[in-house]
Amino acid sequence: MKSPISFVIFVIFLFFLVSSAHPGMKRQHYPCKNLVFYFHDVIYNGKNANNATAAIVGAPEWGNLTILADKFHFGNIAVFDDPITLDNNFHSTPVGRAQGMYMYDTKNTFTAWLAFSFVFNSTEHKGTINFIGADPVLVKSRDISVVGGTGDFFMHRGIATIMTDSYEGDVYFRLRVDIKFYECW
Amino acid sequence: MKSPISFVIFVIFLFFLVSSAHPGMKRQHYPCKNLVFYFHDVIYNGKNANNATAAIVGAPEWGNLTILADKFHFGNIAVFDDPITLDNNFHSTPVGRAQGMYMYDTKNTFTAWLAFSFVFNSTEHKGTINFIGADPVLVKSRDISVVGGTGDFFMHRGIATIMTDSYEGDVYFRLRVDIKFYECW
């Protein structure tokens, strides 16, 4: 009788030895938390100082600071402080701010590169979520990295799926962000 | 006799099955390493070329490169190479350099966005620590993400708590950084 039980113990032991040696194999591929937000960007164009939430602060030699540059805006850097809303209405009460920058980084198509934070300070959410990643603007759905968080999002990591929900010329765009956390702490 | 032992094995098995399926539940919320530093930023203003450790390199249309812009510096980007010290004395021997950038990103209050590295090359510490995050300057204590590290800080992650320790007008400020690593490798 000893032998079958020892065998079971041995198998369990092997199982955990293997799973310990390869912790990567245990990671879960479904989100431990999922949040959807919209944010709204109004670029300063020299005439909309009151409404603007973003400003061009870097431009290539052929550009300037009140209009996005030729060549697919290649080289433009914008700094932004955009309202975050729960639905796609620009006039909804903001639940937080999206703060950081984007830059256009290709001269033969529209692609951007993003580095920003979501900043929350409400009864619903307190803390920040930090993002970076490539944003091929013309692709319907694109993924960037959630590289960290603080407060309610302490140490969180994940993927944010971004979709352009609407835009008006070069002045306004609205992004839908579907945040899927895979490390929640 | 077989039955109770089998039951114990079964319970242990279940326990580890559950803990494997939810690795997030095992994470520890106390730091595995804790370091405190100060760093010192002297912004170039056209007259202090010798002492300056930072320079404005991006500005909105209404700004320039020798003075932080109106509207709470919204749109200013500064690049810096600041000395890191162990105490709050600007003249202490630096133990490393804080290198990267900050940008002011709100037009109705002071908030910044940070992306930088601590670079160490001493007997005490060798390697780098990489940070990004939102910095609401007027809040006493604010948290940003430690998103990675190299050398002594290989693959580390954590939270850095930043406090403004001192400032003089728009030219000098000193930050206290309390780095708490929660993933140490």
Next chain:
Amino acid sequence: MKSPISFVIFVIFLFFLVSSAHPGMKRQHYPCKNLVFYFHDVIYNGKNANNATAAIVGAPEWGNLTILADKFHFGNIAVFDDPITLDNNFHSTPVGRAQGMYMYDTKNTFTAWLAFSFVFNSTEHKGTINFIGADPVLVKSRDISVVGGTGDFFMHRGIATIMTDSYEGDVYFRLRVDIKFYECW
């Protein structure tokens, strides 16, 4: 007979209890995936618009946008969209794009700070890899952080070792990037 088996179970139980409480102790220090690429940067200098893959978009007060600034380029920000190749030949078919920015951040030596993504969309690789970190250009081999990934590189983290493989004046440089993932999911 019960007693020795119970003891074995108890020891196994303790072992996993300890390893659960200190997940950091199980991390592996050898890569779960390793990739080597080259990327090629041609900086716009006012005359090479067709070939340029990067443009200066930020400069300090003493600089401009067609030539890297004095004082070791301190304060220059460049945005880039560089071809990635499998070997060190600029004319090889690109397998992806390196997109993002670098900035020079020291005024008494050459150091840069990097924030960019590798973007792949081929049969070989689909997805992105996101990097940030300090780049002391004159050091032969320097490490930056891989802070996240998407697609084939979903949630990956690691270290990228960068070497300057070649350069020509201030206009062209080629980097060799050895990406070692330590978290593969």
